[in-house]
Amino acid sequence: MIIEALAVIGFNIESENAVENLKKASEILRRRYGIKLVIVPYNTWSDSVSSSLKSLPVIYIGGRTAFIGRAPSVEEIVNYVVRAAKRRYRDVEEPFIPAALLDNESLFSAASV
Numbered sequence: 001m002i003i004e005a006l007a008v009i010g011f012n013i014e015s016e017n018a019v020e021n022l023k024k025a026s027e028i029l030r031r032r033y034g035i036k037l038v039i040v041p042y043n044t045w046s047d048s049v050s051s052s053l054k055s056l057p058v059i060y061i062g063g064r065t066a067f068i069g070r071a072p073s074v075e076e077i078v079n080y081v082v083r084a085a086k087r088r089y090r091d092v093e094e095p096f097i098p099a100a101l102l103d104n105e106s107l108f109s110a111a112s113v
Helices: 013-033 048-053 074-090
Strands: 002-009 036-043 058-061 064-068 098-103 106-112
Touching: 002 013, 002 074, 013 036, 013 074, 058 074, 064 074
Parallel strands: 002 036
Antiparallel strands: 002 058, 058 064, 098 106
């Protein structure tokens, strides 16, 4: 099973830690559960003023908002992804497609469609 993790990150230590923890969790998920976690980092470094006002990092897993404003631990990520995989298995008919609106090449809004 493949699950996508979109990480909206800024130029701060929390964002860096979040991406590192996502990488570690991805390895654990692949080895223990056979789940491939595809990590998509979306940086807002070029917009330092508005990115400092946002609560970054924001992590979306499986098309749903998972964590906001902090770097989750590896264990938290693994638990969330396993629950998302079980939920996805039960809700086969309900697709989760991440969608985003861009305004001047920066993330304006994101949602699951």
